[in-house]
Amino acid sequence: xxxxxxxxxxxxxxxxxxxxxxxxxxMLISAELTAQGKLISASPLHSVTTATSLRIKNGKRQxxxxxxxxxxxxxxxxxxxxxxxxxxxxxIASSLPPAQKGTVxxxxxxxxxxxxxxx
Amino acid sequence: MxxxxxxxxxxxxxxxxxxxxxxxxxxxxxxxxDLAEEAMHEAFSVALDTWNKQGVPANPTAWLISTGRFKAIxxxxxxxxxxxxxxxxxxxxxxxxxxxxxxxxxxxxxxxxRMIFTxxxxxxxxxxxxxxxxxxxxxxxTEEIASAYLVSTSTMxxxxxxxxxxxxxxxxxxxxxxxxxxxxxxxxxxxxxxLVFSEGYSASTGNSLLRVDLSNEAIRLARLVLxxxxxxxxxxxxALMLLHESRRKARTDENGNIILLQDQDKSxxxxxxxxxxxxxxxxxxxxxxxxxxxxxAAIAAVHAQSTDNTDWNQIISLYSVLLQVEPxxxxxxxxxxxxxxxxxxxxxxxxxxNIEEKSELRGYHKxxxxxxxxxxxxxxxxxxxxxxxxxxKLVKQSAEKRFLSEKLAELSPN
Numbered sequence: 001x002x003x004x005x006x007x008x009x010x011x012x013x014x015x016x017x018x019x020x021x022x023x024x025x026x027m028l029i030s031a032e033l034t035a036q037g038k039l040i041s042a043s044p045l046h047s048v049t050t051a052t053s054l055r056i057k058n059g060k061r062q063x064x065x066x067x068x069x070x071x072x073x074x075x076x077x078x079x080x081x082x083x084x085x086x087x088x089x090x091x092i093a094s095s096l097p098p099a100q101k102g103t104v105x106x107x108x109x110x111x112x113x114x115x116x117x118x119x
Numbered sequence: 120m121x122x123x124x125x126x127x128x129x130x131x132x133x134x135x136x137x138x139x140x141x142x143x144x145x146x147x148x149x150x151x152x153d154l155a156e157e158a159m160h161e162a163f164s165v166a167l168d169t170w171n172k173q174g175v176p177a178n179p180t181a182w183l184i185s186t187g188r189f190k191a192i193x194x195x196x197x198x199x200x201x202x203x204x205x206x207x208x209x210x211x212x213x214x215x216x217x218x219x220x221x222x223x224x225x226x227x228x229x230x231x232x233r234m235i236f237t238x239x240x241x242x243x244x245x246x247x248x249x250x251x252x253x254x255x256x257x258x259x260x261t262e263e264i265a266s267a268y269l270v271s272t273s274t275m276x277x278x279x280x281x282x283x284x285x286x287x288x289x290x291x292x293x294x295x296x297x298x299x300x301x302x303x304x305x306x307x308x309x310x311x312x313x314l315v316f317s318e319g320y321s322a323s324t325g326n327s328l329l330r331v332d333l334s335n336e337a338i339r340l341a342r343l344v345l346x347x348x349x350x351x352x353x354x355x356x357x358a359l360m361l362l363h364e365s366r367r368k369a370r371t372d373e374n375g376n377i378i379l380l381q382d383q384d385k386s387x388x389x390x391x392x393x394x395x396x397x398x399x400x401x402x403x404x405x406x407x408x409x410x411x412x413x414x415x416a417a418i419a420a421v422h423a424q425s426t427d428n429t430d431w432n433q434i435i436s437l438y439s440v441l442l443q444v445e446p447x448x449x450x451x452x453x454x455x456x457x458x459x460x461x462x463x464x465x466x467x468x469x470x471x472x473n474i475e476e477k478s479e480l481r482g483y484h485k486x487x488x489x490x491x492x493x494x495x496x497x498x499x500x501x502x503x504x505x506x507x508x509x510x511x512k513l514v515k516q517s518a519e520k521r522f523l524s525e526k527l528a529e530l531s532p533n
Contacts, residue, residue, distance in 0.1 A: 087294070
């Protein structure tokens with residue numbers, strides 16, 4: 001069962017030291033998850049100030065600066081993991097450093113049948 | 120004819136008592152709520168036929184689970200949805216077939232506990248945990264739950280489906296949490312049980328008969344959890360509910376009006392519940408791991424001892440310990456009432472003034488009705504009337520409204 005862990009926190013709430021600590025720990029966690037065969041993919045994201053949003057209205061492309069919605073906590077990174085059930089996903093999410101500062105949203109990944117047969 | 124009528128009565132009885140056990144085991148074996156429910160209904164209908172001819176088996180629950188299992192295998196095989204069997208389904212079939220055919224009593228009980236923990240999983244909306252538990256663990260019908268919570272059957276059905284979908288799609292595991300997680304998860308289960316009980320006991324709204332059912336279901340659930348996990352707080356919660364429930368008949372008159380503890384007809388108290396509650400409190404206190412439910416039960420046990428000669432000192436000190444375990448302005452308010460009983464109404468008013476987070480009580484009618492009572496006993500009729508009026512603005516339940524209106528009317532002599 002695959003889950004996406006979406007990591008939200010207030011971008012401005014991090015000092016440089018905290019940020020690099022978090023990166024270090026996250027890399028270790030990623031290495032561990034890879035060794036256990038549980039990691040599909042993971043990455044931090046650049047600041048929300050670099051976000052670009054796109055909509056197509058009446059066939060016309062609208063490109064704007066900024067995220068989909070202005071919120072107090074911003075999406076800062078993600079993990080895609082493959083584990084047995086939600087409790088195991090919660091366990092991994094609890095070990096992520098940003099969980100202490102913000103929110104980790106756990107979403108089960110909808111598996112399309114053709115994606116299944118392709119693997 | 121009468122034999123078959125007996126049998127169908129027996130089946131109804133069996134359904135009421137065993138359906139949730141059969142369902143829990145089938146959910147574990149099949150890993151799917153819908154398949155399990157379908158299989159369970161078929162197992163009961165096969166039972167009606169077979170038992171009519173061959174008599175009732177020695178262990179009907181195990182028989183029903185085993186039959187449900189084979190029905191599920193049949194259904195999966197015949198199902199058009201899967202066409203030629205997909206590998207997943209093939210694997211499930213093999214697993215089900217290989218699974219030990221005889222289930223021990225322990226397996227069946229553990230499955231029920233798994234069901235409780237699954238329905239009360241923190242990843243499920245608390246608003247949904249309660250109806251889901253009532254439906255899947257207690258076996259109440261969606262109509263019954265809807266009418267107890269005063270929503271339409273379709274709204275309730277949607278909530279239950281949302282809960283089941285969450286379990287299925289987010290893959291909430293059907294397990295008893297491991298030791299590390301157990302205390303926290305048990306807390307969640309106990310709070311669902313207590314909410315079910317309170318909903319049934321406080322009768323804030325709705326059909327009173329169904330409300331009694333809810334309280335009884337909560338007591339039954341707590342007994343079930345206690346049998347499986349003899350934790351001190353489970354004892355405390357069961358004791359608390361039994362001690363409250365023991366006074367159900369005495370706490371209102373035939374018109375549904377409230378009768379205060381000191382005015383209740385003690386002969387209406389259910390002595391067996393009081394005895395059981397008190398012995399559970401004793402057991403829980405002996406474990407030396409005392410939590411909020413046990414302390415509240417201990418307070419209720421002191422009240423159950425006597426009404427003319429209540430040990431207010433003991434009640435006040437129990438409230439003080441409770442406040443350390445669980446700081447809450449409502450508990451402080453209750454403690455103020457106990458202080459007033461011991462030291463007089465002025466001491467009670469002072470205690471209320473000293474409540475730290477008093478602002479949290481501003482929307483709570485009991486803050487004002489309690490103050491009103493103290494003012495009235497001090498002969499301060501004007502203050503008392505103002506406080507009763509404020510309480511009446513906030514109170515929702517009709518019996519309490521009548522009670523407060525009467526109190527207000529008694530203040531003015533004309």
